[in-house]
Amino acid sequence: MTEVKSPEVPAPPAAVPAELDPRPGRWHRVRPYLPLVALLVAAILPYSTLQLPGIFEGPVNSPGTLQLLAICLIFGGLAAGYDLLFGRTGMLSFGHALYFAAGVYGTDILVTKAGLPLWQAALLTITGGTILAALLGAVALRTAGIAFAMVTLAFAQVGAILVARDFGGLTGGEEGLPLDVSGLPEALVGVTNTVNLYWLALAYLALVVFVVHRVSGSPTGRVLAGLRDDERRIGVLGLDPYRYKLVAFTLAGGLAAAGGVVYCLIVGGASPHITSSELTLSLLVMVVLGGPGTRWGPVLGGVLYMYLDHRLTAFGTSEAVDSLPAVLSRPLSQPLFVLGTIFILAVYFFPGGLAGLASRLTLLRRSLRLLSRTP
Amino acid sequence: MTAMTEPVLTVDGLSVRIAGLHILQGVSFTVAPTGVTVLLGRNGVGKTTTLRAVVGLTPRNGEVRGTIRMGAQSLLARPTYRLVRGGLGYVPEDRCVFAGLTVAENLRLAERRGITPAYDQVFALFPELERRARQRAGSLSGGQQQMLAIGRVLLNDNRLLLVDEPTKGLAPKVVTEVTEVLERVAESVPVLLVEQNLAVVRRLAKDAVVLAAGQVAWTGDAHELLLETALTRSLLGVGTGESHRGPEQAVAPGKDGH
Amino acid sequence: MLATRGLTWRIGEVAIVDGVYLDLAPGEFLGVIGPNGAGKTSLFNLITGLRRATDGRVLLDGKDITDLPPHRRARLGLGRTFQASSVFGSLSVRENVRLAVQAHRGGSMRLWRRAAADREVAAAADAALDRVGLAHRGTALAGTLAHGEKRKLEIALLLAGEPRVMLLDEPMAGVSAEDVPELVAVIRSLTGASGRSVLMVEHHMDVILELADRIAVMHHGALLACDTPETVMANATVQEAYLGESL
Amino acid sequence: MSTVILLALTGLGLAALYFLVASGLSLVFGLADVLNFAHGLFLGVGAYATWWAAGNLPGAGPDGFGFVLAVAFGVAAGTLVAILVELVLIRPLYSRTIEQVLVTVGLSLAGVALLQATWGADARPFPRPEWTRGVTGILGAQVPNGGLLLIIAAALVLGALLAFLQWTRYGLVIRAGVENREMVTALGIDVRKAFTLVFAIGGAAAALAGALGGVYFGTVSPGQGSSLLIFAFIVVVIGGMGSVLGSAYAAVAVGLLQQFVNYYGTSGLGDICVVGLLAAVLLLRPQGIAGKVATA
Amino acid sequence: ATACGSPQDTASGGGDSAAPVKVGLVYSQSGALASYGKQYIEGFKAGLDYATKGTNKVGDRAIEVTEVDDAGDPAKAVSAAKDLIGKGTKIIAGSTASGVALQVAPIAAQNKVLFISGPAATDAVTGANKYTFRSGRQSYQDVVTAKSFIGDPTGKKVVVFAQDGAFGDANEAAVKTVIGGAGATVSSVRAPASATEFTPFASQIKAAKPDLLFVAWAGTTAPAMWQTLDQQGVLSSTTVVTGLDIRASWPTFGAAGSKISFLSHYFDGASDTEAAKALKAKVGTVDLFHPDGFAAAQMVVRAVQEGGDDVDKMVAALEDWSFDGIKGRMTIRAADHALLQPMYQAKLTGSGTEFTASAQKSLTGDETAPPAVAMKG
């Protein structure tokens, strides 16, 4: 039977989930511990006064640097969560920003307007965000492919409109809603405590990576990988595609909402930027930049994207750029121009994302060795 | 080999690597200017890969070495559409009809500028295609799709046809029909055919090339190959004498082949 | 075991499958033949639920399953292969089969267990791969397999689900001559003593004749005949519509 | 009564604008299978090139024939940019659809920033014939001429696109090429040329929309294209990807809906209704009003 | 060189009485509000020059200005602010966008640094907290100026046409208090900020037959909006008041420009003070937001002069301070840090791309004073 598929979203350049096919190699003994080592290094990073001129404004332990890193980490986690949908299940959602925004605005409103203590607000928000994802997912998943992308986009758009409308002064409209910190724990307030926010962000990232890793390596994760390739076949094998997709969607939504909670604390408020469809697009960009369906790719992509997004404004106003002739310096002082260009180049030169770079290098090395052997 | 006249296609030392796998390792053979040359071999030896290398459809991550010439002209490094306009017809293994287009549109697509498409000939061979002209090709049955895929190339004059497993999945009656079509086509155009059905091979093939593990294991006269049971068995893993468990599908009771 | 009662599928005015009554006894092997476009694959799609019948019923063990979605039918023991191979291209061959085994063992959501640690699943998967002779290709990506290998993987996926009723859609298409007997043996071993029933579409007449207890002939969506191989082969209409003049 | 007529005609004007933006998008999306986020950039290029030409190109100006010339220049510039984008950025990535989409995302970021770097973030007054600022009295309603111009232009573009798809083989080639590019080349067709052509047409339609949008808005600014894009996407999807006629229907539906709801309902409800319409259409008919087939 | 330190270190500012004073300017250099930002920074530099008499020093302490681009994104602004504070900066100014101002203000309070908000017009910055000041005007002052156009409002019918969201809300609320409070009946027509077709709204306005129409609209769709109001005859049927935006936007009013009564924060030639002359000498043509930067610099110099490195002293020095700015006499009200300042009524004349604004009347800082709000933090 050859049935024409409805305009399908092409599955992302697939990678076999590493979790499912642990191939033995030289590294295989050390490998399981590498993430722990990375986590440890990241955790003690704030104790370093290392100066990295050009990379960070101040020493690593300065609040500005920690704040930047915290934001990067959040987006690393967010991208990893989004990858659960896109890279691992093959669902192209254009509305993931909604659940993140629900996390940010939910926390902000519950703390600032309702005066709830943080932990209650966080709990309520994450639960609410997860339920929201489950409900909207249940509707959106009646469609597939591009239609699914567009329905999720539509839902997110409604969210954006509601935030912009500022019903009852709840969201602050286009001006956003600063977080009322008076009820917050001391340790989360003030520039000197930025490091705690950094650790919080790191914890969030670690949690997401761990959850995504576990889920991908689980029996359910195997089904998700199958869904990405052939949904019809999954049904014929006796599994309900809808249920599995809904679980992935809900889980990703919940993780995004949790990210929103932390982000709200880090930035100290909510602004409508985060409800825009551009945010979802950036998530997509992050995942592809890093390498969809890989464990570290999306994290890397998210961190790098946010880093560039923040740092390019400084690059644009730097001396080096200013001293260039106007034809060059004008565009280069537009951060979005540089970001867009870098992004296009990345698509060309790192197909398969940053995570694919390692294996490509190995391949290169091997063929070089072969060349040198066969004169 | 009947190499009295110049071969229409010469493949020499063809090597194909895809994604690090050395799939073809120095394949050399020629296709005679008349009749059917058949390419045989088990699943996965590289028959399809060979045909695709000839029409220039090796995947982007693949690498082709060696020479492929049609007459005096080298085919490598020329874009596929030029090769096809130059008279190389290709019927792919998995049919590749355009599922979203109707049968008529599929055929219209194959028309070439400056050539009057031979619709009469095609519809005479496959009346089904005329009847189903407005149906979407994706909803055709497997066999109907195969007819469409063959019909598509026959609209134009070709100097050489590459046909990959044309009888796969066809009803015995249609296998017979397709075989007859190819036989008639081969009268005017040389054909390089990949085929698993030995009955078809026996009926059509003049020359045979047998691939094994990415290399040429045997070339020569097709009937010689099929007559010598021992040779067939060692190269193809089947006997040809008794047709009960072999791959010959078109066995009608009460009648025998030939 | 499996029965269809006047199963019909129309697109507009045209009946692709036209009032088909079939009965498959436990342990029976029923071959289905018919010209290309007769509606064999469509019949399979109706039985497995990928298409909704416009009319008629499908019964499994006497239970009406006409309105169940595909996965529910599969859980009741209905398994199939596809005419155009549809395997999970980006998963390894072994992972493909493991997924099928896992689907069979229990469909509950398990988000936190390690899939790779499930020995039983792995063992069952390897056994299925062994049976079709693909064990050596276990780590290859299914998408890169040659055509014939994909056909074998299809059967392995089916085996892994241990279905009670199996629908095979042209399992031999494109399988190289050498491997046909082997696959025939595999398919034969599926039936018989185990009490499993098989419905198989195939154009290789010799394979059908060798395996089938009865043969159903479809033509223009309708059942032309359903009888013992001898009777069917002797039928003049069948010869004319399907077999034609042999080579 | 005159209010209803006014709303209907201005709604149609809005629909015409949406259609002009959506038609190119739909063509590229439906035929070449590229979800072209850079469409807003083509729009911007068309608008700025027209603006520039009216001020600097000899013979061109804000009025009469000079204006036609300026618009022609803008369309040519948009087409050229689209062709370049296809040749340099999209073509090397064929069959890697996701990457193609991402490149257009990158392009939309970089391109709009480039426009801003060159001409600044502020809106510039757009050169336009005096009569486009006026109104025409129709059955008691004062209908803006700019809107009428858009309606006429949209009708012409619709006709031209339908003729292109109907009378040439390109529509066929491209639809087939999206399904299986290799096989199209294996039929002896240079499929790359066809894809470039589609981009060129998409770019031309976008640039025209940009120029006429400039007339409509009275200004040109770097972000203008992107802000129209979201509604254009909605129109394309409701209409069914690749169906030019479907886009036309959908544009009319969206334009009128927005206009009437905005008048009779509360503010912002219009947008929400449009989004609701999108969700409803997709849930009931995932392929959109007119499905995937791009013949009409 | 790797070294270890506490993760809660921040550079401690000052101590040394000759060390330079660090001032951080977080504003939009790129993004949608880049041209506002450009005026702001030009104004700031001119103001610094003016207030320090060309030395850039207060006493013998140099003013060291660090500029950071926030691209209009509050998250970036917050990061930048934290970075600056971490490096010992005690004074932060800037905030071109209201969203940025609102989110940076609490950061200033939490860390006890001085924050002088820039062009951001939101009323919510006023009285935000003890450490937050503003160097520009606020929406409320706009509205009070608008009121001056209708003489006695009693019994008059006023319609506010504003976009959805906080900006529109604030304007509507201000009109209700200021003009409605004075006896007029106020109703509103709201439209989504993303609207591209304005006929329905124009029809609604026309149907309401107002004596005064107050329009609060920002963004790139403004020209289309004006054209529609003009085409549907709204502009010629009533008095229409709106704020005069930057010069670059003037030509986009087209023919509608001469039919509108403008309230203005500032335009070239609105005032003839010493400061205005100094500014004009520096930047040539003065525009809407130059005065905000200029005033910010004057406030910074005052704060450093009187407060040194002690932020609380700076706050005390600024509260109730009156100074001669570009616009004339400006006063920082102690209660809520509102900046009382003159406002203008203006007319636009000209055609094509050549437009000039001329002042009809100017209102003093007291006349346009917003009602005092309670300090929130």
Ligand SMILES: Nc1ncnc2c1ncn2[C@@H]1O[C@H](COP(=O)(O)OP(=O)(O)OP(=O)(O)O)[C@@H](O)[C@H]1O
């Ligand atoms: N794109 C690819 N990437 C990796 N391996 C490939 C690719 N294409 C083909 N191969 C491998 O090359 C080998 C030869 O494949 P090919 O399709 O040419 O075989 P074949 O002789 O046509 O087999 P069949 O009779 O099954 O059609 C197979 O082992 C296959 O797995």
Ligand SMILES: Nc1ncnc2c1ncn2[C@@H]1O[C@H](COP(=O)(O)OP(=O)(O)OP(=O)(O)O)[C@@H](O)[C@H]1O
């Ligand atoms: N979606 C559809 N729309 C229209 N016609 C269809 C559709 N699906 C199948 N058909 C038609 O129904 C008939 C039966 O198709 P089916 O695939 O079931 O045939 P089949 O018996 O399996 O043939 P084969 O042996 O060639 O695989 C064919 O004529 C086909 O064109």
Ligand SMILES: [Mg+2]
């Ligand atoms: Mg093959």
Ligand SMILES: [Mg+2]
């Ligand atoms: Mg079939």
